[in-house]
Amino acid sequence: MGKITILDVAQSAGVSVATVDRVLNRRNGVRKVTVERVESAIRQLNYQPDRLAARLARSRDYRFCFVLPTGNNVFMVTLGEEVRAAAERMAPERVVIDMRLTDVFDGHALAHTLDQIGDIYDGVAVVALDHPSVREAISGLTQRGVTVVTLVSDIPGSKRVHYAGIDNTAAGRTAASLLGKFLGSRQGEVGLIAGSLALRDHIERQFGFEQIMTHEFPHLSILPVREGRDDWQRVEEVTTQLMKEHPNLVGLYNAGGGTRGIISALEKAKRERDIVFIAHELTDHARKALIRGTVDAIINQDAGHEVRSAVRVLLAKADNGPLIEAQERIRIDIFLRDNLP
Missing domain, CATH: 1.10.260.40 (lambda repressor-like DNA-binding domains)
Known part of the structure; x- marks a missing residue:
């Protein structure tokens, strides 16, 4: 046929x-x-x-913009590389993909970037900060007919049409289960580091982590969360201070970026063997540290899948086409040194 x-x-x-x-x-x-x-x-x-034929008939390109964080977060750098790859891949289909960098930890700065995008884009994908100014900026974009997708970190209840990212509460629960089982019957204190508690993905990971630790591993004491803004040098300082203040530290969970800093702090203190460390994202530094044994497990999300999903959703909305929900579900990967890809 x-x-x-x-x-x-x-x-x-x-x-x-x-x-x-x-x-x-x-x-x-x-x-x-x-x-x-x-x-x-x-x-x-x-x-x-035939969506491409329809776009050709319209005699104009679709224009999408990805708004990503500034800084040295390796996962976000990888996300940017995936955006550039998507831009090259979609160019023959009359889809232009731009990228803008801003401080997503600053609600007003992120909102200003979104406000400045104007009407030249059909869709925007943004690593979102759950902040009133950002919500208002997203609302302004949708009122102007711009489709908004949140990426990696969500703002539920906003006027975004889709979230391309993992279930972060489930990721936090997974981290707690791994940490608790690795520690077994050992007693002591567990440290929790996040990039920022203004980012919903980090808040949700913290919630899921504390939920499981409190109910299933009551012999372990959870310390108050500390923020490192996903900057590895700052995260290293936070980790070093944490170890000095809490000599009975037996576990660490990094809910955000900057894993390189924790690796450095643990190895400098010669504590990489006695502190169980669960991290996010399979970066080069994390991969090598997993093989060495400094990192015990990595919870990963596929940056390429997230970018491709965001593009598919923006295209579907622009074309008035259907979404395949199962295709857009981003899974949580768990890596030990024995199953590295």
Whole structure:
């Protein structure tokens, strides 16, 4: 069988090609019963609209913008590389992808960047800070007809249309289960480091971590969370101070970036063997430290999958096409040194 066309759908549904086009593009003027008949024909025939042809017919490109953090967070640098790869990949399909860097730890700075984007973009993907100014900026974009997707860190309840990232509460619970099981019957204190508690992904990881630690490992004492702004040098200082103040420290969970700093602090203090350390993101530094035994387990999210998912969602919204929810679900990967890819 050849490629299914819009004419095949029209003939199967018993309607005109124009009616099928109105249904595909979510335009008004079609009765509900007719819409259902057309959608049924689309499913039965497995019709896939030629979105590229539609874009060519419009005689203009789609323009998307990714707003990512400044700084030396290795995972975010990788995210930027994936955005550039996506831009190259999508260029032949008349999709332009730009990238802007800003301080996502500063709500007003991030909101200003979003406000300055203007009307030149059809969609925006942003590593979001849960802050009133950022919520308002997202609302302003959507009012101007710009689709907004949150990336890595979410703002539930905002006017974003989709979140491309892992379930961070589940990630925190996973970290606690791993840490508790690695420590076994050992007693002592457990440290928790985050980039910023203004980032929802870090808050959710903290919540999930403390939830499991409190209920399933009551013999371990959780210390108050400390912030390192995902800067590895700052995180190293925080870790060094934490070890000095708490000689009975037996475990560490880094809910954010800057893992390189914790690795350095543990190895300088010669405590990489007696402190169980759970980190996020399979960076080069984390990978080598996992092999050496300084890091005991890594919870990872696929930066490429997240960027591709965000692009697919922005395209689907621009094309008025459907989303495949299962395809956009970002899984949590757990790596030990025995199963490194």
